[in-house]
Amino acid sequence: MLLHLPEVLTAAEVAEIRAELEQARWADGALSAGPMAQKVKQNRQLPADAPEAKRLGERIEAALRRHPLFTSAALPKLVITPRFNAYQGGGHYGNHVDTAIHSDPFRGVIARTDVSTTVFLNAPEEYEGGELIIEDTYGAHEVKLAAGDAILYPSTSLHRVEPVTEGIRLASFLWTQSLVKDTERRRMLFELDMTIIRLRAQIGDTEEVVGLTAHYHNLLRQWGDL
Ligand SMILES: O=C(O)CCC(=O)C(=O)O
Numbered sequence: 001m002l003l004h005l006p007e008v009l010t011a012a013e014v015a016e017i018r019a020e021l022e023q024a025r026w027a028d029g030a031l032s033a034g035p036m037a038q039k040v041k042q043n044r045q046l047p048a049d050a051p052e053a054k055r056l057g058e059r060i061e062a063a064l065r066r067h068p069l070f071t072s073a074a075l076p077k078l079v080i081t082p083r084f085n086a087y088q089g090g091g092h093y094g095n096h097v098d099t100a101i102h103s104d105p106f107r108g109v110i111a112r113t114d115v116s117t118t119v120f121l122n123a124p125e126e127y128e129g130g131e132l133i134i135e136d137t138y139g140a141h142e143v144k145l146a147a148g149d150a151i152l153y154p155s156t157s158l159h160r161v162e163p164v165t166e167g168i169r170l171a172s173f174l175w176t177q178s179l180v181k182d183t184e185r186r187r188m189l190f191e192l193d194m195t196i197i198r199l200r201a202q203i204g205d206t207e208e209v210v211g212l213t214a215h216y217h218n219l220l221r222q223w224g225d226l
């Protein structure tokens, strides 16, 4: 399931984060990739353990956790501190699948990557190319969102970032270990949750709505691992 999260960050938050990113020390993105991804990766990243990466990453995480769709769709158990990347001058990231296990240098933990997220930090009009292409069983999906918006997709998906031929593409990207590892189960829980919310708005807390809500929580109890 691909999910667009609108307005994760306000325009003011985007501007503040970008101002800090302009002062930050960037490094070659290939340094943080595995041997296979290294061959197809050409971008810059903030070193994952840089102090500014921690401060800014925590802001991104807090904004996502405030977003009702993120919590419902990702069912986060652990969010690895968000990271930052920049592509320009033909920079790109070829087809790859994210490493299954990642460490969080700030929290001293390792986590399984179940859900991948990109938060766009500048407007699509500011650069040419740079589409995030995510493949699933329905084909390839092209994603290029407004500044402050995010896309969430299963970490099991093959994906790439097309070359940025003009301007600069700035983003934050992150991985979440979910309470529900299985993508299909997570999708079903999300759809059930959204249906219950809409039904409640239409008809209120009827006995049937309460029954469906109980069903949601009982499924989460069955499928969730802590
Ligand atoms: O820049 C992006 O949108 C995605 C980055 C990515 O796929 C990665 O770093 O693994």
Ligand SMILES: [Fe+2]
Residues within 6 Å of the ligand: 096, 097, 098, 159
């Ligand atoms: Fe990736």
